[in-house]
Amino acid sequence: MASLRPVVTSVRNGVQHRWSSTLIPTTREAPNDAEVPSHVLLHRAGFIRQVGAGIYDYLPLGHRVINKVAAIVREEMDAAGATEMLMPALEPFELFEGTKRDEAYGDNLFRLKDRKGRLNALAPTHEEVITQLMVGSLTSYKQLPLNIYQIQTKFRDEARPRAGLLRCREFLMKDAYSFHLTVEGPGGLNDTYDAMYRAYTNIFTRCGLDFSAVEAESGPIGGSASHEFMVNCASGEDTVLKCPASGYAANVEKCEIGVRPAPSKGYFVGEPSGALEEVHTPGCPGIDDVCVFMKVKPQHMLKSVLFRATGTPEETAKFGHEYILAVVRGDHDVNEGKVKALSGCTSIAMADPAEAIAKGFAIGFVSPRAAVGKKGVLLLVDRDAATAVDDASGKAKFWVTGGDKKDHHVKHFNWQRDLGKDPLAAGHEGANAGGLRGGDAAMMVGDVRNALAGDPSPRAAGATLVTGRGIEVGHIFKLGTKYSQAMGLSVLTPQQKKETVIMGCYGIGVSRTMAACVEMSHDEFGIVWPVALAPYHVLIVLMKHDDARQREATARLADGLSAAGVDVLIDDRDERPGVKFKDADLIGIPLRITIGDKALEQGGVEYKSRRDTGKGEVIALDAIVEKCVTTLNAK
RNA sequence: CAGGGUGUAGCUCAGCUUGGUAGAGCGUCUGGUUUGGGUCCAGAAGGCCGCAGGUUCAAAUCCUGUCACCCUGACCA
Numbered sequence: 194m195a196s197l198r199p200v201v202t203s204v205r206n207g208v209q210h211r212w213s214s215t216l217i218p219t220t221r222e223a224p225n226d227a228e229v230p231s232h233v234l235l236h237r238a239g240f241i242r243q244v245g246a247g248i249y250d251y252l253p254l255g256h257r258v259i260n261k262v263a264a265i266v267r268e269e270m271d272a273a274g275a276t277e278m279l280m281p282a283l284e285p286f287e288l289f290e291g292t293k294r295d296e297a298y299g300d301n302l303f304r305l306k307d308r309k310g311r312l313n314a315l316a317p318t319h320e321e322v323i324t325q326l327m328v329g330s331l332t333s334y335k336q337l338p339l340n341i342y343q344i345q346t347k348f349r350d351e352a353r354p355r356a357g358l359l360r361c362r363e364f365l366m367k368d369a370y371s372f373h374l375t376v377e378g379p380g381g382l383n384d385t386y387d388a389m390y391r392a393y394t395n396i397f398t399r400c401g402l403d404f405s406a407v408e409a410e411s412g413p414i415g416g417s418a419s420h421e422f423m424v425n426c427a428s429g430e431d432t433v434l435k436c437p438a439s440g441y442a443a444n445v446e447k448c449e450i451g452v453r454p455a456p457s458k459g460y461f462v463g464e465p466s467g468a469l470e471e472v473h474t475p476g477c478p479g480i481d482d483v484c485v486f487m488k489v490k491p492q493h494m495l496k497s498v499l500f501r502a503t504g505t506p507e508e509t510a511k512f513g514h515e516y517i518l519a520v521v522r523g524d525h526d527v528n529e530g531k532v533k534a535l536s537g538c539t540s541i542a543m544a545d546p547a548e549a550i551a552k553g554f555a556i557g558f559v560s561p562r563a564a565v566g567k568k569g570v571l572l573l574v575d576r577d578a579a580t581a582v583d584d585a586s587g588k589a590k591f592w593v594t595g596g597d598k599k600d601h602h603v604k605h606f607n608w609q610r611d612l613g614k615d616p617l618a619a620g621h622e623g624a625n626a627g628g629l630r631g632g633d634a635a636m637m638v639g640d641v642r643n644a645l646a647g648d649p650s651p652r653a654a655g656a657t658l659v660t661g662r663g664i665e666v667g668h669i670f671k672l673g674t675k676y677s678q679a680m681g682l683s684v685l686t687p688q689q690k691k692e693t694v695i696m697g698c699y700g701i702g703v704s705r706t707m708a709a710c711v712e713m714s715h716d717e718f719g720i721v722w723p724v725a726l727a728p729y730h731v732l733i734v735l736m737k738h739d740d741a742r743q744r745e746a747t748a749r750l751a752d753g754l755s756a757a758g759v760d761v762l763i764d765d766r767d768e769r770p771g772v773k774f775k776d777a778d779l780i781g782i783p784l785r786i787t788i789g790d791k792a793l794e795q796g797g798v799e800y801k802s803r804r805d806t807g808k809g810e811v812i813a814l815d816a817i818v819e820k821c822v823t824t825l826n827a828k
Numbered sequence: 829c830a831g832g833g834u835g836u837a838g839c840u841c842a843g844c845u846u847g848g849u850a851g852a853g854c855g856u857c858u859g860g861u862u863u864g865g866g867u868c869c870a871g872a873a874g875g876c877c878g879c880a881g882g883u884u885c886a887a888a889u890c891c892u893g894u895c896a897c898c899c900u901g902a903c904c905a
Contacts, residue, residue, distance in 0.1 A: 221854065221866070222840050226898045246897065300829095301904075318905060352829075352903050360904080368905090419905090668905055700905060736864065771865040778865090789864065799864090808864085
């Protein structure tokens with residue numbers, strides 16, 4: 194039985210797989226609930242199948258792509274000094290209670306009871322688990338810094354899974370956690386954060402993706418600084434803003450706005466555009482409804498959004514206000530992070546409508562006047578809303594805003610005449626000491642809206658921001674001590690003092706990266722994989738699967754390619770040529786070699802790149818391996 | 829969570845308004861034909877009409893409930 198003895202080799206060959214021996218269920222039509230290109234194409238090309246809402250099978254082709262992404266991630270993480278481990282997806286629920294993330298995540302956290310009735314969670318991410326592990330493992334500064342990662346399935350009970358692999362309830366993620374004694378200096382958090390930034394740049398570059406690194410909010414994970422890595426793609430669900438002059442880039446939640454020139458006459462100063470007039474606007478609580486009903490443009494409306502301070506009673510008392518009313522122009526969006534920053538209140542949420550109505554706010558019809566004469570209401574006015582003169586036309590600014598009673602709006606609102614107090618009054622006290630106009634301590638002017646294309650850049654004078662769309666595939670955070678503090682992770686310093694460990698965390702959506710790549714790189718015929726992520730490098734299309742000469746040429750070619758480290762898929766199906774070519778375009782392997790009588794008569798085979806149109810070129814059999822390797826390496 | 833939509837063959841869908849024993853195309857299987865961009869012909873298999881209840885002599889069809897999935901928003905390391 195010598196022939197059955199396993200052959201052990203250290204030579205790294207590419208694989209040779211046969212279409213007829215694997216599962217590649219291509220379809221002519223996609224299921225009707227697939228809408229985005231990546232979902233349609235990954236389904237049609239036989240990479241994925243839906244199992245439930247936000248839950249997918251990764252078929253052999255899909256799995257190979259996932260593994261290629263993961264391999265690149267591993268190489269770059271390892272090269273950056275991180276080491277891999279594996280944590281469980283199933284965790285005792287108490288872990289999340291300890292850090293209050295059961296509340297922070299809310300319904301997004303999968304909960305399940307075991308047979309003993311104990312509550313467990315399916316992990317959406319692993320800060321608690323790894324911090325607990327470190328509490329039992331780290332004792333000395335000598336063990337730091339440390340950067341540990343894993344590639345593992347994550348669970349999030351998304352309110353609305355959508356867009357195929359782009360927003361799933363179960364997905365594959367690489368998450369890394371780093372531990373430090375200091376932020377600055379050698380071995381500090383900043384060192385590792387920068388190393389991860391470089392590693393991520395390497396990873397997504399090697400994947401062949403067109404991406405941007407942008408400044409971001411850190412979200413419920415908490416922490417101080419954060420960057421998102423976004424695949425640039427018109428169909429992306431996130432908006433990013435960039436300054437072409439300085440290279441500054443940020444997502445819309447984070448993006449600062451440069452200096453916006455103040456109105457020529459000053460904030461709030463100017464004559465009314467007409468007599469204040471009440472308009473009956475039945476059933477029109479929204480800006481869009483009112484604009485249609487009253488035939489005004491959104492930029493002539495004042496939008497007032499009510500927030501409530503949600504800190505502890507002590508925190509709210511210290512803050513001094515219970516509600517915050519943010520006013521922006523009707524065509525602008527309130528930015529919650531900027532409301533927090535300007536107000537100085539760190540925990541706020543949209544006010545509960547019922548509660549707000551009970552407090553006298555006519556939700557849906559609120560104007561800035563609603564903040565006047567009530568106790569504990571801070572009024573924040575965006576710079577673009579705090580004007581009374583339209584500098585472009587030189588005329589009085591025409592404002593429509595809420596009537597502060599149900600189903601009514603007012604027009605010709607003027608800040609000085611109609612606010613109910615003098616917005617120019619002196620007395621800049623406390624939180625309002627920023628020097629901007631804004632009446633008393635309960636009123637401020639500043640930046641509380643999302644940045645838009647055309648806004649001044651915050652990093653380069655004279656430059657304006659441009660917008661693009663992106664798909665988030667990576668996110669790095671400086672966590673600080675949020676988890677180490679809560680869970681008691683500390684080490685002894687050289688001075689023999691206990692010091693709380695400083696942490697960072699670094700995520701990559703592995704399965705989402707596959708989908709983002711398809712979103713970015715496809716055409717009307719199918720997927721166009723970059724070489725690095727393609728499930729196979731070369732597809733050999735065997736025209737006559739039972740022709741001896743063609744089979745022999747195919748075998749020789751496949752051996753040559755795989756020996757050179759090239760992954761080969763052989764389409765050996767008994768199908769008509771048209772079917773095979775259509776499927777070849779659909780699954781998007783970078784290089785296609787057709788073996789048929791036509792080219793063989795000339796002693797060659799037909800060679801075609803997926804990106805090229807047309808029929809391809811005939812290459813001599815003894816030159817084709819080198820041609821493929823050269824082309825693949827050049828990409 | 830709010831609003832909207834869809835559940836009929838592996839996939840795309842028709843049939844439902846007006847109740848009468850289940851249809852097409854694609855795919856699959858068989859035989860023939862064809863053989864370089866989703867051939868052509870003939871035949872076959874394949875359905876708890878999402879599930880439960882109700883109305884009726886009779887329900888894919890009407891009514892009630894329920895579940896699932898999708899879209900828009902809210903939400904979202």
